[in-house]
Amino acid sequence: MRKLLPIAVMVLCATAFASARAQAPGPAAAAQLAQPLSAADKAATVDLLAQRLSAKYIYAEAGDKMAAAVRDHLRKGDYEKIKTDEEFAKLLTTDIQAANPDKHLSIRYVPNARPDMPRPTAKQGMPDDMRQRMTEVGKHINFGFEKVERLPGNIIYLKFDAFFEANLGKAAATAAMNLAANGDAMIIDLRENGGGDPNMVAHVASYLLGDQKIHLSDIYYRADNETNSFWSDPAVPGARFGADKPVYVLTSGNTFSAAEDFTYNLQAIKRITVVGETSGGGAHPIQPFRIDPNLVAVIPIGRSINPITKADWEGAGVKPDVAIAADKALAKANALALRKILPAIKNPQERSTLEKKLAELEATL
Template structure:
């Protein structure tokens, strides 16, 4: 995927992206397109419009509709659905259903809703930009300006790593707001896991994490195993190939033989869902919180003219364990609780365990005091 696509997805909507910043195997012999497990989710709501609205001409409207039909036919991960939805929107246009739409946001929202009546794909959406969208270079590489903007955003986001601390009872806590920044994110993960290496248990908070890259997911997952583990595959229709993601050696000590908890919410999306899904199926973490967003189909932003673009899912995740993914259903928590309560619930559970094991009276008294502080007022 293009780096500029990652930027758009990070700023505009949660998505999974493969941007080639870490090794990933390409497995062609087993890369046939899936024949089952297509999305079964309810019709997703179109995302709220972003930026100023603007008037559009009939020619701009028709250009965007036709370009979208072509892109879905050529690239959508499930070919039959791509063809079906392209036929449907062309028929709607022929019947004049879009003729009265004269503003960009209205057309983008209408197309998103109409198309997702068929696709039911959490990632798919159409966007309008009042400013003229830059043309994509033929080679698909980001410009120097785009790279500079991405680097600036990555630095301000600290590679997606928001907070790392040692909670009472020697419990490690790591909040990751995004997996979109391999490179700087690798550095932040390495520093965080070094700080947490001597804690007795670890809480990874993904409640505000909308996604990012599978390379970043694999890097952080690698700290939680001391052997090579197959985490996930991503099948992409355009190249008819499957990329495999495995754990790999990372700097510092692996975080093993200790409990790991992952906190989730309805906002936990895309690559963050993959992280939770991987660890849940590998029985390496306990998931606590809410059912996640439900988007498992990575893809690319495509230009539909001077003022419209669409995120077209071109691939799908395939777990080596379940042989499917979380599209449309989300990741189900092992301990379902409201997202706002998830951290407290895990802290209470871990402190109770430590109190039961504590032999030193002073330590036991301190842990009991911390536990009382966590009880609802």
């Protein structure tokens, strides 16, 4: 599964975990990294991991269960043959996933990992060095926005592969949504979108709604006993697509985290038609914790709550309204959009052209 890793404002998935790393190690540090792990190193790592799981994982009982599992593996000697941090990260991930499957949960090998920081908030922002690195990454990938294209029939096709940190990527999102505003229908392609920032989710969703403030979702953080709420913005910059024209969202098994947040919440208010495959099933915001100089535990510390369903998509994924293989989802959505807009087409020549296009699309399906 293609996923972009976490960082700044507790993104639901990740967006460049590399930017949380220090500089590449020099020769002396590299030599130190190559040293085999001692039994004491491994015991200390397991102990700290167990503490973090019990204290921080969103469900206390599951956190305690995973903590007990890794302590048990250590006691049985299951980690004795492990020699490197990289091997240790893989095995620890396997063990905690076996105790409690959660696709956001992992141990990562990160040389010279950054020390733990408080859970980021929109007000705090991110450290300057991280912001600089994230900005560089964002510019290189156009903050996740891959394509805005006008298809026959004035159907707008919008593809983006990350909900980038909103304070950095909002201008790109605004530009894309303004280009799309004059369409008569829209297809939003999230088949390769691995997630990102829930603030960006709310920003993009606002362009598909009216000028009233709508409660989209909540995120509850267990350790802080705090709930953050996300609402649509009645005053987004530029032109909005609006609340009435048809919108189709394409999904696949790679659609994950914040991309699922966007899809699930707009599906719940019946604003979109979801076309494609059931999504990946990750609804838990994460925070990185250093458990070794070169190991980081990525632990889900919160859970998403939809104000309508009172639930989320964790483990189950977002179910499409129109189920079809991911590689056929665009053609299917295009056909659905054409069928929707054709009755309003008065020009006989244009109508004939679009009917021919519709026939071609349906033949491929």
